Amino acid sequence: MRGLSRHLATLCVVLLLVFGPGQGRAEQFAAGPRPGQTPVEIEADSLSSDRRAGTYLARGNVRIRHGDLTLLADEIEWHPQSGEARAPGRVSLVDAEGTLSGEDLVINLETGQGHLAQGRFFLAEHNLYVTGEGIERISTNQYRLARGTFTTCDGERPDWSFSARDLKVDLGSFARGRHARFHLKDVPVLYVPYFFYPAKTERESGFLMPRYGYSDRRGWEVSLAYYQVIATNQDATLYLDYLTELGLGKGAEYRYVFEAHEGEALVYHISGSGDQGDAYAIEWRNDGQLAGATRFGADIEYVSDRDYWQTFGEAAGEYNRDKTESKLFLSRSWEQQTLGGQLKYLKNLDDPSDATLQRLPQVRYSLVPVELGESPLYFGFDGTYDHFWRREGTKGQRLTLRPTLAAPFRVGVLEVAPELAYRQRFYSASGAEDDFSQKGMAEFTTRLSSSFARVYSPQGQRVRRIQHVVGPDVVYFYTPPTVQGRLPSFDAEDRIGPLHRLSYGLINRLTARIEPADGPARYREFLYFRLSQDYDIRESPPDPLNPRDNLRPFSDLRAELLVRPTRWGYLDFDGRYDLQTRDGKRTGFATLSLDAGVDDDRGNGAVLGYHYLREDLEYFQARVYTALLHPVHAQLQYRHDLLTSTTLETVLDLEYRSQCWSLFLTLSDRPGETRYLVSFALTGVGRVGKFGGSLDRTD
Structure with missing residues (x-):
């Protein structure tokens, strides 16, 4: 019966408030909605009205529903x-932005x-909690709080919070x-003394x-x-930094996305x-x-x-950089x-000389081989202009x-x-033996290639087909001797x-057809x-019975292997093996x-790498990361020079990840210096503090 009376009360109030009072009973419904007002729906266990006062009392x-606004309480007088x-x-007010709850609410449903x-x-949207001894709802998006607090942490006793005597929250802008x-x-x-916090659903300047x-x-x-919204497709950020050991830093960053262009620009200067x-x-x-479809x-x-990278760089790819490269390029196809053309400028940071x-610029033109009439011949062209400059x-x-x-043709499967x-080259140079010089030379190549394929049916649960493709190829190169000393x-x-x-190689490819139970088939190589090698005919002995010394007709044997057995694992190998013997022994990998x-x-993985170049470098690197210790996330990076038995870098990154904040600790050990870096981030705010220094330094 209670449920029935509740639904009857809801139905009666909705009908009366939407359609107005019946004829002859105007005094009874004098409290009904005025023309232009949004209809109000009331649900309650019991509902009564005071005709003289024109009020409704729901218990x-x-x-109560009024547009997007819903009011929940034990008792409401309307x-x-x-x-x-x-x-x-106790009362709760729910709208599209969030939920407002508290005690002893007084609200105008029309004005909000x-x-x-x-x-x-x-x-x-921001997991933002705002509390106050008293909350004034100025409008749908604006609130004022006396002795208010805010946090992005869950729980009655949050890990962190800001409190203020006078707090104003403007949704879509700032708190x-x-x-x-x-x-x-x-x-x-x-x-x-003053703070602001982004409580935005859209970008806003500030x-x-x-x-x-x-x-x-x-x-x-x-x-x-300071962040400035210029337009829906443009924004800018202005920076002002004070560093006690360096001076005053000023910077500007501009980002843009136009119909045909997108990019970003940054300028930063620090006064010494x-x-x-x-x-x-x-x-x-x-x-x-x-x-004209010209790419820029x-x-x-x-x-x-x-020193700029050493001062501001934190990653290995930054602090040890020794050059910068700038390019502007245009191309049209x-x-x-x-x-296409480009301007390319290099700056050597180790040796900033004028040499x-x-x-x-550099300008290139290329014509893809085109068929000459009805003939079997194809004509192609490449041209390059370089302007070399230095101080x-x-x-x-x-x-x-x-x-x-070119004249390509096919013989069976071949x-x-x-x-x-x-190749014709023209030169104009200052300081050279000749101000103007030129040289032409012929080049001839022939490629022979083929491919063979077979499909296997392993009848696995997901892998239904495997295709094996074998592709041999041989390329012959010939360029006659040409005098170029001048x-x-x-x-x-x-x-x-x-x-x-002669260059020859053999390629093997294995591609699987994967048929998941709940989706379309896909293919994964x-x-x-690939195995490949070169044979230099010029260095081959003319007489097998009288071989010449110090000749190397065979190049290193190169092997390339890429393995992708699953989407979560990979193996890449690229090696060149030197076949030459020295003192009766193989020299091994070059x-x-x-x-x-x-x-x-799920946040767990490892990356290993080994790189070797004979008589030049040999180093090992590893990176291991894990989330198994959650809330602690750890990452260890290590690089070691095997030629000098020197550790190039050891970096340990630790993050304690709470629900609403994170603490980061980075320890780095590099030749000459051991450093630490501690930073603190608040969810919704970002990194608010960063502290670091040297634990040990060898000057």
Whole structure:
């Protein structure tokens, strides 16, 4: 009966409030909604009305719906004429943004304005909890709290929180407070006269959370940043940093996405203090198209000196960098033609001399071989123009023209592709033996290739077919001897030696057809293996009975292996084995590269690598990471030089990951220095502190 009376009460109120009072009973329904008001639905265990006061009183499991707003309480008194509702005791207010709960609510359902005591607001999108002794709901998106607190931590006693005397939350913008304190559990540890926190559902301009830190290279540092939304496809961030050991840092970052372009640019400058000089960095990345389907790209990177990376770099790929490379390039492609040009600038950070050779610019043109009429011949062309420039040393220009003529044909299962080319180079150089010089040379190649395939049916649960493809190929190269001593020497293309060589190889591919029970079939090439070698005919003995000494007709035997047995594991091998004997013994591998890795998609994995270049380098590297110790996530990186028996780098990264914060510790041991770095991040706020320094240093 109670459920029936509840539904009858709901039905009666909805009908009366939507359609209005019946004829002849206007005095009884004087509290009904005025024209233009949104209909109100009330559900309750019992419902009564006061005709003279024009109010409704609902008791027991009360639910009032008004548009997107839902009010839940044990008792609610509603005034239809004013739109005001009063709910003594515990109450909850639910809308599209979140849930507001507390005691003794007074709210106008039409305007959305109201207030309640001992309130708590939860914004689900950001997992943001806001509490206050009193909460004033100014509008759907704005709240004001007296003695308010906020946190992204779950639980009645959060791990961290901010408290403020006057806290204003503007959903879609920021939470702002004055005289704020930062608490760990219930203990205040930091006072901030003013703070702001992003409570946004969309991008909005404003100051970002300040960052604090310390390192022995940079000293104490405070970083302030302002984020500016320029348009829906553009934004910018301005940086202002103060570093006690270095000076004042200023920077600007700009990001954009246009219909035909996207990229980002960064400029940063730090004013030197004390013995330190000014330092700066410039970066720009762009990928897009200009008119006429012309692609334009930029990859600009420039720093003042190597000290910049040593000071601001943290990863191995940064702190030990010895050069920067900047490129601007344009390219345009037609059906069978490509024209491209680039400006390329190198800066050697170890030896910043004026003798570094630059290509400013380099222009390339390529014509994919096209059929000449009805003949079996195909014509192709490659052309390159290089302008070599440097402040000190020989400068000049080189134009290379290389037309080709090919006549591919097929004999049974064998594909044959002979090609004749002529390489013509023109030079104009200052400081060379001749101001102008040129040289032409012929080149001839022929490729023979084929492929054989077979399909196997292992009848596994998921793997139903495996295709094995074998592809042998042989290439013959011939370039006659040419005198080139009087040509300028800018790079390796200026001295092309005679060539009379055979290259041969054998490729094996294994591809599996995988048929999962709940999806379409897919294919995975899980093994690629290639053996190849060169035979230099020029160095082959003319008389087998009288072999010449110090000849090496056979090159190193190269083996390439790629194994992908599953999506979580891989093995890559690339090695060149030297077949030459010295003192009656094989010399072994000339180069070797071995990489293997596993990853279970749950935060656990390992990567191992071994790299060897005879008489030059040999090192081992490893990276192991795990989440098995959750909430502690660990990663260990190790690199060791086997030639000198020296550890190049050992880095241990530890993260304690709580529900609403993370603590990071990095210990790095590199030749000459052992460093530590501690940083702290709050969920929804980001990294708010970073402290580091040297534990041991050898100058």
